[in-house]
Amino acid sequence: MALERTLREPIHLLDPELYVEPEPTPGCDICGALVRQLREARNQEGPNYDLTKASDIVVEIGRHPHEDGEPK
Template structure:
């Protein structure tokens, strides 16, 4: 058996110019809390600035909105 070292399909990358943050679901307390945390994590001069944490929050919000449990 041989090991394939190439991808079968081309890699699809997101266009950063077209990227849109997840929008909090109206009336959802979890979404509201995550949106606040995201805003704090992205404030460059704020005490809670953390670009890595901001990325994690975006993933968490998307998973929450899709109903995916766990991490």
């Protein structure tokens, strides 16, 4: 069996110019904690600098449900 060197379907990339980072909900303790963790993960001078973790936190903020049950 030969290895395939091409993809079966095209890859669709997002335009970084159109990316909008999710906004934390004001007054939400969990969102507040995630924002603090995000700042620490993005701080190049800090001991917790980790852009992979920062990316994960952005996703978590976007998926965090609130009173209406919907992610913001």
